[in-house]
Amino acid sequence: MSKESLFESLNPQQREALLYTEGPLLILACAGSGKTKVIAHKYAHLVKSRKCSPNSILALTFTNKAANEMKNRISSLSARDVENAWIGTFHSQCNRLLRREIRPLGYRPDFSIYDEDDQHTLIRHILREFRFHEALFKGVAARIGSLKSSLIGPDEFLSTGDGFGFDEKLAKVYMRYQDDLKRCNALDFDDLIGLTVALFEKYPEVLGKYKGIFSYILIDEFQDTNRAQYRLLKLLGCGGNISVVGDDDQSIYRFRGADVNNVFRFEEDFPGTKIIRLEQNYRSTQNILNVASAVISRNPMRKPKKPWSGREGGDRVYHCWLSNENEEARHVAKSIKELYLKGAYEFKDFAVLYRVNVQSRAVEEALRDEGIPYHIVGGISFYQRKEIKDIVAYMRLVMNQSDNVSLRRIINCPPRGIGAATVSKVENEAKKKALSLFEVIKSTVKTGSVTSGVKERLEGFVKLVDRLASGKYRTVADMIQDILEVSGYRETIDEDRMQNISELIASSAETDIKDFVDRVSLFTSLDDSGSGESAVTLMTLHSAKGLEFPVVFIIGIEEGVLPYFKAMDSADEINEERRLFYVGMTRAKDVLWLTGAGKRRLYAKFQDQEASRFLADIPRQYCEWIEKIRVSTVPPPVRPRTDSKRPFFPYVAGCRVRHPKWGVGVVRDCYGDGDEQKVMVNFPSIGIKKLVLRFANLEKI
DNA sequence: AAAACTCCTCTTTTT
DNA sequence: GAGGAGTTTT
Numbered sequence: 001m002s003k004e005s006l007f008e009s010l011n012p013q014q015r016e017a018l019l020y021t022e023g024p025l026l027i028l029a030c031a032g033s034g035k036t037k038v039i040a041h042k043y044a045h046l047v048k049s050r051k052c053s054p055n056s057i058l059a060l061t062f063t064n065k066a067a068n069e070m071k072n073r074i075s076s077l078s079a080r081d082v083e084n085a086w087i088g089t090f091h092s093q094c095n096r097l098l099r100r101e102i103r104p105l106g107y108r109p110d111f112s113i114y115d116e117d118d119q120h121t122l123i124r125h126i127l128r129e130f131r132f133h134e135a136l137f138k139g140v141a142a143r144i145g146s147l148k149s150s151l152i153g154p155d156e157f158l159s160t161g162d163g164f165g166f167d168e169k170l171a172k173v174y175m176r177y178q179d180d181l182k183r184c185n186a187l188d189f190d191d192l193i194g195l196t197v198a199l200f201e202k203y204p205e206v207l208g209k210y211k212g213i214f215s216y217i218l219i220d221e222f223q224d225t226n227r228a229q230y231r232l233l234k235l236l237g238c239g240g241n242i243s244v245v246g247d248d249d250q251s252i253y254r255f256r257g258a259d260v261n262n263v264f265r266f267e268e269d270f271p272g273t274k275i276i277r278l279e280q281n282y283r284s285t286q287n288i289l290n291v292a293s294a295v296i297s298r299n300p301m302r303k304p305k306k307p308w309s310g311r312e313g314g315d316r317v318y319h320c321w322l323s324n325e326n327e328e329a330r331h332v333a334k335s336i337k338e339l340y341l342k343g344a345y346e347f348k349d350f351a352v353l354y355r356v357n358v359q360s361r362a363v364e365e366a367l368r369d370e371g372i373p374y375h376i377v378g379g380i381s382f383y384q385r386k387e388i389k390d391i392v393a394y395m396r397l398v399m400n401q402s403d404n405v406s407l408r409r410i411i412n413c414p415p416r417g418i419g420a421a422t423v424s425k426v427e428n429e430a431k432k433k434a435l436s437l438f439e440v441i442k443s444t445v446k447t448g449s450v451t452s453g454v455k456e457r458l459e460g461f462v463k464l465v466d467r468l469a470s471g472k473y474r475t476v477a478d479m480i481q482d483i484l485e486v487s488g489y490r491e492t493i494d495e496d497r498m499q500n501i502s503e504l505i506a507s508s509a510e511t512d513i514k515d516f517v518d519r520v521s522l523f524t525s526l527d528d529s530g531s532g533e534s535a536v537t538l539m540t541l542h543s544a545k546g547l548e549f550p551v552v553f554i555i556g557i558e559e560g561v562l563p564y565f566k567a568m569d570s571a572d573e574i575n576e577e578r579r580l581f582y583v584g585m586t587r588a589k590d591v592l593w594l595t596g597a598g599k600r601r602l603y604a605k606f607q608d609q610e611a612s613r614f615l616a617d618i619p620r621q622y623c624e625w626i627e628k629i630r631v632s633t634v635p636p637p638v639r640p641r642t643d644s645k646r647p648f649f650p651y652v653a654g655c656r657v658r659h660p661k662w663g664v665g666v667v668r669d670c671y672g673d674g675d676e677q678k679v680m681v682n683f684p685s686i687g688i689k690k691l692v693l694r695f696a697n698l699e700k701i
Numbered sequence: 702a703a704a705a706c707t708c709c710t711c712t713t714t715t716t
Numbered sequence: 717g718a719g720g721a722g723t724t725t726t
Contacts, residue, residue: 062715091716115716135709189716224715256714356712378714415702522716542713564712580713603711604717 006045006077010038017243017276018042021051021216024270025243026263030307031292031586032283032548035245036066039218040073042243043087046216047078054080056215058236059087062224064523066546067092070220086214090229091189092522094196098187101206105195110514112186112396112403113521116141117384119188122405126176132169144174148190149226149257151197154178183436185402193228200235207235215241222246222266226257234269242270248303249296252542252580254572263303279307281586283548285314287622288592292585295617299575316624317585317592321611324599325359325556329366331595332553336536337370339551339591347373348534351549353541353584355562358602359555360538367536377539383520387497388504394483395517398468402436414492417457425450438465476508476516541584552588554581557596558609581614657698 007015017027017038029035043059046052059074061067067088075082086093099109114122123144124137133140147157154175158168181188187195200207217237219225222244225233233242244266251260267273281289286309293307322328336350352363352374360376367374382388390413393406400406412418423437430440444450445459464487473479480501484490490498508516537549541562556562563577585592600609 064716066715089716113716116714192716221715252713253715255712256716258715358711540713542715545715566712576713601717 006041006048010041011280013276013278013280014038014041017278018045020243020274020276021046021241023240024237024266024273026222026266026273026275027243027245027278028263028275028303028305029245029247029278030281030305031247031250031583032281033278033307034282035247035278036069036073036220038278039220039243039245040070040077043070043074043218044077047080052215055085056213057086057218058093058214058216059085059218059220060090060093061220062089064089064092066220089522090232091192092518094192094232095518095522097196097210098192098199101199102195104203104206105199106182107187107195108185108400108402110185110400112184112400112406113192113518114181114184114186114188114405115383115521116189117389118186118405119145121409122180122184123173123177125408126173126180130169130173130176132173140170140173143170144177145190146257147174148188148194149228151194151228151231180404183402183434184404185400186405190228193226193232197228197231197235200232211236211239217242219244219246223248223251223260223263224253224258225262226259227262230259230262230265237270240270240272249299249305249579250545250583252545252576252583254576264301277305279305281307281309283589284309284586285311285590287314287316288585288588290622291317291592291618292582294619294622295578295585295614296582298617299578315591317594317618317622318624318626319594319615319618320626322595322597325362325597325601326366328555328595328597329362330369332363332555332593333366333370333372335553335593336367336372336551340372345550346534347536349550350553351537351539351544351547351551351587352553352555353539353544353587354555355541355564355580357540359561363538363555373533373535374538375535377537378543381523382500382503383523385497385500387493387500388520390489391480391483391501391504392517392520394468394487394489395479395513397438397465399514399517401438401465401469404430404437407437410487411461414488416460416488418454418461422450422454422458438462473513476511476513477505479513480505480508541580544587545583548587548589550589551591551593552584553593553595554584555595556600557581557594557612557615558600559612560602560607560609561596561600562612562614578614581612 007018010018014034014037017025018041027035027038029038039059043057046057047054059070061070071082071085071087074080074085074087086096088096095113098107098111102109102111120137120141123141124134127134127137127140147153154171157174158171160167181191200210214236217233219233219242223246233244236242246263248260248263251258251263254260267275284292289307289309296302320331322331332352336347339345339350340347352360354360354363357378364374364376383392390410393409396403396406397410408423411423426437426440426444429435429444430437433440435443441458442462445455445462448455450458467486468479468483471479471482473482484501493501504520511519541554554562559565560568562581563574567573567577585594594615596609596611596615598609600607
């Protein structure tokens with residue numbers, strides 16, 4: 001492709017973004033403004049104009065899907081092989097770098113990568129050993145994860161503790177977790193970023209090497225970076241050879257550590273930053289854009305921007321209030337059918353978006369009743385399935401025999417008579433001698449300090465692993481087949497599970513075994529290839545980011561659902577809910593429906609629902625109200641309620657209370673309502689207690 | 702080691 | 717109201 005045609009399809013701002021290569025550049029890209037296109041074109045331009053040699057541009061995204069899309073675009077623009085280019089997700093490229101450079105940090109290059117599940121297993125194990133709130137493992141993991149994504153180590157965290165015991169214990173768990181990972185020669189997702197940063201900070205010569213390799217840096221979805229990722233960019237991009245593209249209005253992953261403030265910090269940290277705004281929206285009609293803009297403009301702390309659409313007018317945004325969630329779902333299904341029968345749209349042109357996955361149920365039912373094909377995006381990932389994780393654990397243990405988490409997973413799977421008692425014996429031994437579990441097992445087999453039965457079974461296991469480790473497998477398929485046969489795993493699983501394993505094998509093709517394990521670890525969901533049949537898409541608002549559909553329904557726009565009730569007591573979280581709504585609305589090209597229900601069953605109980613506060617921000621002239629239930633029962637879209645109707649708590653997290661028996665403690669959380677109101681209080685003497693407010697007899701101090 | 706039972710939780714989830 | 721996980725039972 002000629003240089004001219006690289007520009008031809010771009011508007012003036014996009015062109016400017018592409019040509020500005022001499023200093024740090026922040027591209028504020030409104031929804032639907034073609035940001036991915038700009039990055040791909042810029043990459044191609046940098047190579048074409050010989051400003052950068054091929055493979056010297058680091059281009060980072062968040063998802064594998066986005067990375068693949070970028071690779072495809074770039075290779076078709078520049079007719080160049082992108083196999084060895086530094087294009088990929090933050091995690092995959094850090095992994096690539098660490099496989100080469102990690103030694104000085106005390107890990108071996110054959111390290112395992114632990115996903116969230118493995119992380120949970122390990123933390124749970126530690127909590128059990130510490131006899132410390134094992135049930136809270138998820139919360140503890142989340143806490144540790146957020147510390148790690150902010151590059152706060154255990155020691156640093158300890159020094160900021162609240163002095164009430166919990167955080168100190170948490171710091172100990174954190175420290176131990178990090179030690180265990182190292183002992184296992186394993187990295188979790190946060191380590192992939194964090195250790196790359198640590199490497200660069202500790203070893204300037206390594207940083208220098210990579211600054212030499214990367215002559216330019218391109219970042220997509222910049223608003224989703226966390227502190228660690230930002231630090232990485234700062235280290236590598238301080239020379240100013242960096243362009244980042246993002247939209248602060250579309251930051252919806254705060255709960256995962258994403259920090260929108262990076263967008264605001266960028267200008268300060270990269271002096272001389274040029275800002276270019278991509279404000280032309282190529283997706284939605286002006287009406288849809290007006291509605292979305294009206295809602296998002298209520299958020300404080302935004303980068304100012306004026307999105308506009310080349311598509312004047314368009315349908316007004318439809319809004320409809322139904323009596324309950326089934327009526328709502330039926331309404332969605334009927335509307336889809338109606339539009340479909342008019343012939344303007346295929347089923348794949350429709351999307352139904354919701355805040356929480358449970359909302360899909362009613363919609364599924366209604367679509368089935370109408371005979372409308374649909375598919376659901378999200379849910380349990382292929383790679384999270386037990387049988388897949390088991391097989392991968394075998395592979396990991398074979399490649400990294402320090403991997404205790406994988407060993408524990410499969411030592412008795414299939415059952416080979418090595419029970420909990422034996423394992424915990426081995427664990428104690430391992431702790432004493434600072435060896436890995438597998439090493440201890442091997443020496444136990446040699447010295448025979450256990451009963452002959454146990455010894456025999458352990459020996460069988462060692463032989464199994466050794467056999468697999470010495471196997472000269474050409475392909476992933478060979479290795480997995482051997483694992484299935486030799487371990488006896490195959491006999492223990494049913495048809496369905498075997499089917500999944502076959503799929504795993506099929507997906508491996510001719511991939512190198514090590515690359516395959518990395519890929520499996522760094523993938524979350526298998527590309528839903530889809531059956532090819534045209535079908536309505538159902539998914540959460542989060543999953544919808546980056547996509548577009550001609551007709552979009554956003555359902556459950558009610559207080560408690562959107563914004564979700566858990567987010568309602570913090571202004572920051574409300575703002576994020578608003579952004580989520582904004583992301584949803586800006587997915588629509590032609591038609592946007594906003595619906596809600598007056599009654600809804602959430603979990604066990606029915607609830608009366610009020611219209612979402614966000615609806616009150618929509619100017620009436622862009623909207624059309626469709627009356628489905630009697631006007632008297634239609635709740636007008638009111639301003640946000642005062643707190644009077646929300647469950648009221650006499651305490652807030654952080655305040656101190658006195659308990660007649662346990663003395664003074666700190667409130668950590670308040671939840672539930674009515675007679676079920678509960679508080680979680682941390683008492684220094686005994687730790688965390690959950691108390692029913694009615695009975696607790698607490699005194700505020 | 703499977704089956705039965707009880708208890709708990711229940712937002713979103715790029716890697 | 718349902719699914720997951722831990723515990724107890726057989």
